[in-house]
Amino acid sequence: xxRIDYERAAAVTDGLQSRLVDxxxxxxxxxxxxxxxxxxxxxxxxxxxxxxxxxxGGHDDDEHGNFGASGEYSGSTFDPHEFLRQFNTGYDGQxxxxxxxxxxxxxxxxxxxxxxxxxxxxxxxxxxxxxxxYNGQVPGPTIRVTEGDIIRIELTNGNRxxxxxxxxxxxxxxxxxxxxxxxxxxIETGETFTYEWQAEPMGCHLYHCHAxxxxxxxxxxxxxxxxxxPDPERVREQPSDYCGFHPSQITPELRAxxxxxxxxxxxxxxxxDAVQELVMVMNGFDTNFDGDNEVYAAxxxxxxxxxxxxxxxxxxAPGETKRPVQIDRERPVRVYLVNxxxxxxxxxxxxxxxxxxxxxxxxxxxxxxxxxxxVMQCQxxxxxxxxxxxxxxxxxxxxxxxxxxxxxxxxxxFFEVV
Amino acid sequence: xxxxxxxxxxxxxxxxxxxxxxxTATERAPFGIPRWLGAALPLLLLALVLVxxxxxxxxxxxxxxxxxxxxxxxxxxxxxxxxxxxHVVNNGPEPVRVEQVLVNDAYWxxxxxxxxxxxxxxxxxxxxxxxxxxxxxxxxxxETALVLADGATVHHGIVAPQPSPGVTGGTLWTLALVGxxxxxxxVLLGMLWFPFMRxxxxxxxxxxxxxxxxxxxxxxxxxxxxxxxxxxxxxxxxEGNLLVVLGVVGAFLxxxxxxxxxxxxxxxPLALAYLVAxxxxxxxxxxxxxxxxxxxxxxxSLGAFxxxxxxxxxxxxxxxxxxxxxxxxxxxxxxxxxxxxxxxGPVVLGGWVGGFAFSPTLGALFLAVGVGAILQxxxxxxxxxxxxxxxxxxxxxxxxxxxxxxxxxxxxLVVL
Numbered sequence: 001x002x003r004i005d006y007e008r009a010a011a012v013t014d015g016l017q018s019r020l021v022d023x024x025x026x027x028x029x030x031x032x033x034x035x036x037x038x039x040x041x042x043x044x045x046x047x048x049x050x051x052x053x054x055x056x057g058g059h060d061d062d063e064h065g066n067f068g069a070s071g072e073y074s075g076s077t078f079d080p081h082e083f084l085r086q087f088n089t090g091y092d093g094q095x096x097x098x099x100x101x102x103x104x105x106x107x108x109x110x111x112x113x114x115x116x117x118x119x120x121x122x123x124x125x126x127x128x129x130x131x132x133x134y135n136g137q138v139p140g141p142t143i144r145v146t147e148g149d150i151i152r153i154e155l156t157n158g159n160r161x162x163x164x165x166x167x168x169x170x171x172x173x174x175x176x177x178x179x180x181x182x183x184x185x186x187i188e189t190g191e192t193f194t195y196e197w198q199a200e201p202m203g204c205h206l207y208h209c210h211a212x213x214x215x216x217x218x219x220x221x222x223x224x225x226x227x228x229x230p231d232p233e234r235v236r237e238q239p240s241d242y243c244g245f246h247p248s249q250i251t252p253e254l255r256a257x258x259x260x261x262x263x264x265x266x267x268x269x270x271x272x273d274a275v276q277e278l279v280m281v282m283n284g285f286d287t288n289f290d291g292d293n294e295v296y297a298a299x300x301x302x303x304x305x306x307x308x309x310x311x312x313x314x315x316x317a318p319g320e321t322k323r324p325v326q327i328d329r330e331r332p333v334r335v336y337l338v339n340x341x342x343x344x345x346x347x348x349x350x351x352x353x354x355x356x357x358x359x360x361x362x363x364x365x366x367x368x369x370x371x372x373x374x375v376m377q378c379q380x381x382x383x384x385x386x387x388x389x390x391x392x393x394x395x396x397x398x399x400x401x402x403x404x405x406x407x408x409x410x411x412x413x414f415f416e417v418v
Numbered sequence: 419x420x421x422x423x424x425x426x427x428x429x430x431x432x433x434x435x436x437x438x439x440x441x442t443a444t445e446r447a448p449f450g451i452p453r454w455l456g457a458a459l460p461l462l463l464l465a466l467v468l469v470x471x472x473x474x475x476x477x478x479x480x481x482x483x484x485x486x487x488x489x490x491x492x493x494x495x496x497x498x499x500x501x502x503x504x505h506v507v508n509n510g511p512e513p514v515r516v517e518q519v520l521v522n523d524a525y526w527x528x529x530x531x532x533x534x535x536x537x538x539x540x541x542x543x544x545x546x547x548x549x550x551x552x553x554x555x556x557x558x559x560x561e562t563a564l565v566l567a568d569g570a571t572v573h574h575g576i577v578a579p580q581p582s583p584g585v586t587g588g589t590l591w592t593l594a595l596v597g598x599x600x601x602x603x604x605v606l607l608g609m610l611w612f613p614f615m616r617x618x619x620x621x622x623x624x625x626x627x628x629x630x631x632x633x634x635x636x637x638x639x640x641x642x643x644x645x646x647x648x649x650x651x652x653x654x655x656x657e658g659n660l661l662v663v664l665g666v667v668g669a670f671l672x673x674x675x676x677x678x679x680x681x682x683x684x685x686x687p688l689a690l691a692y693l694v695a696x697x698x699x700x701x702x703x704x705x706x707x708x709x710x711x712x713x714x715x716x717x718x719s720l721g722a723f724x725x726x727x728x729x730x731x732x733x734x735x736x737x738x739x740x741x742x743x744x745x746x747x748x749x750x751x752x753x754x755x756x757x758x759x760x761x762x763g764p765v766v767l768g769g770w771v772g773g774f775a776f777s778p779t780l781g782a783l784f785l786a787v788g789v790g791a792i793l794q795x796x797x798x799x800x801x802x803x804x805x806x807x808x809x810x811x812x813x814x815x816x817x818x819x820x821x822x823x824x825x826x827x828x829x830x831l832v833v834l
Contacts (some may be wrong), residue, residue: 067524067525067526067527068525068526068527069518069525070517070518070519070525070527070528071517123569124517124518124525124565125517125518126515126517126518126567127517127518127565127566127567127568127569128567128568128569129569285569287565287568287569287570287571288569288570288571290571294520294563294565294569294571302525303525405523405524408523408524408525409520409523409524409525410525
């Protein structure tokens with residue numbers, strides 16, 4: 001014991017190495033086509049995120065365009081492509097969300113009417129999932145306000161279960177926390193209650209039902225996004241609140257920079273128009289109720305931002321209901337990303353061929369992660385991504401959850417950079 | 419019957435006598451209804467009740483939104499390493515549509531063969547094949563799931579997949595050859611004990627017969643358990659377990675009927691030998707099925723083991739067949755050949771069926787039929803010994819036990 005026999009060690013190492021080489025060689029011989037055709041994300045990237053009618057061009061001697069959900073979506077109640085760019089500001093928003101803005105004593109109040117109902121959503125082509133939904137859609141409507149505003153939501157419950165709205169914003173009034181144990185408690189069938197919160201802090205936030213069983217109410221679709229835009233005037237006054245620097249460290253240049261960033265983030269400023277803003281709620285559906293999701297998606301529909309068909313040679317076509325997210329390469333892209341996945345502790349977002357800046361929870365104007373291509377979010381975590389494709393060739397760029405299981409079960413998408 | 423008088427009047431007078439014949443010979447139905455109407459009336463009334471039931475739908479209030487879909491993947495076949503074929507049956511009362519297919523937790527494209535304009539929709543009791551172009555690796559398990567319109571999933575795992583050869587003339591020939599080696603030859607070899615058995619005393623002949631029934635009884639248990647195991651994979655609509663019961667009881671009664679028709683109580687030894695051969699043959703049909711399906715499902719190495727095991731196993735079936743004729747006159751040689759073919763030949767047939775049309779439903783039924791036939795033959799052998807002497811002697815019991823034990827030992831060869 002204690003002494004090392006180097007010769008013996010070398011012999012063992014040699015043996016192991018040649019065995020590994022043999023094993024890999026044999027394996028490669030057996031499964032080369034398997035690897036080409038079906039394994040992993042590389043294969044999926046090659047053949048696209050959708051299957052029907054693929055590889056009809058005879059790209060290879062065997063058909064390998066087999067990956068993805070078959071067919072197109074038929075339900076017309078929810079369009080994830082519309083949802084991507086739909087913001088409800090009170091001034092402007094979806095017809096299905098009654099909304100208005102009132103001002104009293106200089107305080108701006110953004111009012112919304114929400115209703116809870118039961119409906120079904122098509123989560124994969126042909127597969128209807130029964131949901132409980134805010135305003136008939138999953139995810140619920142995206143609300144967008146400026147920090148300091150009052151958000152007022154009048155909730156009417158038309159479902160047979162009690163529901164609430166629990167906000168992930170700072171909330172100083174416990175009655176407005178949207179839990180069964182406080183304030184109005186559960187809003188029962190037929191009842192109406194008006195929640196009121198001050199919009200703070202700025203960021204990309206989440207609202208969801210907090211009725212029990214919590215897991216089921218969230219899994220059934222009762223969640224949505226609240227975006228609180230920074231107020232450039234406040235940023236100018238208190239810049240240290242919006243970055244990780246001490247007031248003594250704020251230079252005039254930094255202050256100007258932060259104000260500029262705030263204007264870019266605020267929907268009421270022209271600077272914001274230059275940015276292509278997208279909302280993506282990462283969610284999943286356990287269609288057979290066994291505690292494990294059969295469908296994963298950004299914005300509810302599996303592969304909704306995938307391509308219709310491809311031959312893997314760069315020739316591809318969009319589907320009618322499954323098509324890439326088109327973006328203009330000249331303008332920066334901002335993604336408001338929220339993770340509401342149930343039954344899995346984490347989710348993630350990964351971009352191909354591109355790195356981005358990430359703002360965890362969106363509560364800072366300087367990135368919390370710079371130059372990353374993958375970001376992880378636990379349940380209810382959210383953030384803002386800023387991407388720039390200006391120096392990229394036009395074409396398809398994939399993005400997906402880098403839990404490969406989630407990707408192959410639907411959370412796989414493309415930007416079409418034009 | 420002999421008392422029956424030709425004059426028609428007599429039937430009236432003799433009515434009380436006729437009634438003693440189980441009451442079946444009654445001439446008049448009540449209220450003077452014609453006999454044919456008496457037979458048809460309950461059916462007519464039943465039809466009326468059913469029509470009324472549909473018209474009034476008294477159970478509408480109990481409706482709870484339909485039954486959940488019930489779909490079974492009975493088995494999978496793998497024609498090559500780029501294709502997985504799932505054999506699907508809709509057991510439920512409602513049509514079912516296969517919307518998506520998952521392979522190893524990933525959405526995959528697929529096509530559904532069989533069926534008419536809309537093959538993806540399976541009508542009640544309809545079966546079909548879901549063809550998935552998936553490049554799998556031999557030996558690596560495949561987990562598949564069908565996703566139905568309401569999100570329900572039907573899972574089917576394929577353990578250690580290997581390509582199945584599929585239907586060719588070559589495999590047909592191979593399976594036939596294997597069948598001859600496994601079935602016919604060992605049984606004929608076993609029959610070569612016949613001259614030796616002829617020299618034995620009654621006591622030892624009875625021992626040989628009870629040994630044979632021990633062998634048979636063991637085979638009945640063996641096939642019975644296997645039938646129940648297969649029954650679990652049988653699509654729910656076909657009621658696997660009850661199918662096994664039907665097979666066992668049906669075959670038992672059928673062989674009993676054949677036996678009663680051919681010889682009644684006093685079964686000739688040769689007829690009994692044929693019955694034993696028939697029972698063993700039906701059992702061997704299931705053996706052939708096992709071999710054929712092992713090839714069909716791609717388990718060629720398993721098939722080879724089965725072959726070796728069955729050969730040893732089947733040699734012991736030879737003496738069981740010839741034991742009833744060991745006493746008395748030696749039957750003609752053609753009888754031996756015929757019995758050998760009857761007992762061993764079905765392996766070939768079973769191999770073909772298993773190789774080309776395997777389904778758990780068919781497999782379970784065949785196994786059950788074998789069990790029923792064997793049970794009846796065992797009863798028959800016991801009857802023969804009882805007529806000639808005593809059944810419950812120590813020698814006979816030990817012989818039966820050793821038949822059991824020998825089968826257990828040779829069965830290990832099949833299992834290992």
